[in-house]
Amino acid sequence: MPNSLCRNAIFAAALCLTSSFARAQFPQPDGGGLERGVLPARWLSQGNKCMEMPDWQIHEYNKDFYILRQSPYTDFEKPLIFLFFGKDKALLADTGSANGNLAPSLKIVMDRWLARNHRTSIPLIVTHTHSHEDHTWGDKAVQAMNDPAFPVTFVASDIEAQKKFYGIKNWPTDVVQYDLGGRILDIVPIPGHTHEDLAFYDRNTGVLLTGDTLYPGRIFVEHFAEFQESVVRLVKFTEGKPIAHTLGDHIEQTTTPFLDYPEGTLFQPDEHELAMPVGSLVELRDALLSMNGKPRRLAMRDFSIYPMEFGLITREERKHVEAYMKVQKDHMWDPQK
Template sequence: MAQNPAYNSALSGNPQSATARTYPNGNPALGYNPPGARHTDSAVPLHRKTAVVHDYACEGPAPGNLAFRWTYGSNVAARNRDPRVQVVQYNEDTFVLRQNVCVHWEAPFTYLLFGNAGALLIDTGATANAQAYPLRETVDAILARWCQARGRKSVPLTVALTSGEDAAQNQGLVQFAGRPDTTIVPKPLALMKRFYGLDASWPSGSGRIDLGGRVIGVIPTPGTHRDGVSFHDPYCDFLFTGDLLFPGKINIGNDRDFVASLERLRDFVRQQPVKWLLGGHVEMMFVPGKYYPRFATYKPYERVLEMTPDLIDEALTHAREIQGKDMMLIRPDFVLFNGVSPDQKTRVWPEGVPDINPPRPF
């Protein structure tokens, strides 16, 4: 589509306009606004007198990029010199952060989302010590830079957890205690339900976190933890699933709840577009069915973080298969553990999964 130098700002963000679909919030006459881009105009200039307001209504997922490699640790953790928190900017209003695997072997992910009226941090990592794991310092730096680009003095922050029971996702929460203009979703299950308005409906129903034009859905998904929730971002079409479904060893706490939660997510993605599932960890290797053991701090052959929505159906099929049984079940993109140790091993390789030995990382 040829660029039209006659730019009408009234059309920007108007979903009924062909111009808005192609250039949702930018002037098509400018070189940094290619077709399909969103919100690139707020990056220039960096010093503004008025706040930039974005339109988060999308006909499809907002563009972004995760085409990179995560840092993968070292054989000797003490010698690792990678950042304690790796930050990747998916797009202007979406950030993916990961804890260094040499700081904590689970290397959990956290997600920072922005709207016109607030920011949301999903999960807080596995380490409370701010010197070893400077999550708050990193988040504060991103918030400051975002405010500068958007012409704002500050932005309120909400901190929420996919599970308050999951130690790998909640230890960094203490770093945000007492932080100004910050709302922390309470960890106790009863208080968390009340915060989202789910007292009477749990685990049915849904909650919401309004960031100002970008409304994040909250879906109860117990199963690996009693208080598990997933978050849906209709702007990027992401579904943040925490420990419920991720490329790794899924330790089922209650198999009946686990199946019901997967059914809930299956029904949800049939009604709402979802581009990717983004979980709390990566433990699988790039070869099918192989995974790193616990406490490994060197993981050079990891599978990618993002999972496609069809894996919900695959997980549901096999969750039903092992329901009521104490067993381990290996699939190419995840491994289910029901009633057995996460260190359990199996001599029976599943049919249909190629048995490929990964390269030695030495």
């Protein structure tokens, strides 16, 4: 290629890159028209008063988006689940972990939303970030609710059910839209933590749900190559889109950089905030790519990568975890026992 042409090509490429980044920004720091909301300064589960704590902490991000967190006293995973309301439908991502007893708390939110909006009913879609038990344990209870105020359409967490419901033809490369009525969610398949993971991007708030693929804590990677491809695709998906927060399913990191709580920890008084910027997703992608196809454990400032090729944790770590569990298990209850 002659020099001048080459220069032009480089200039065009640079321009293209600039414009693609520019599209993700707003001309003024005025919120960009995204629906605003607040995250809690602290979650109740940072405390240790088990009797004072509800089964689920209901957090109102704004009037049409709710985040619910399971009490640590029913399961140390204390996962977060997410509930969006559109004009025509509501969508719940995940149903929580063992002994979650989600139905009563879910009913409170649904009934209050309907009352506040002077409505008698709204259909509820129940779907998942992925199939692990700490996000699907409450499936049966939610399916059994049978409340005429919010008839449930249940989407199982396997690939075929998700493809069928959302109309995903080419798994995992297609990104499809699902409209709740004045609220479009982009559904992005991101397998790798399991084979079935989905990310959800809410265009109204700019919130990106990343499930167990990115959160402040230990990112367990079951299928490394698939995971890396998904994270690369997800970063590409975010280009040109305003991302207010990426929100994952757990918090396991402390506020101290590079330090997490041992697995099984119930009380996390100094836990990391839930929200991560989209830069953390880029950091995850770059860390994965830097491994050149050779998975290894890597602790970043706000999360760590745990490829499952080496087992969940080492024997030494297991000892540490068991000691922690011994101290904390008296605080947990199991309604089934």
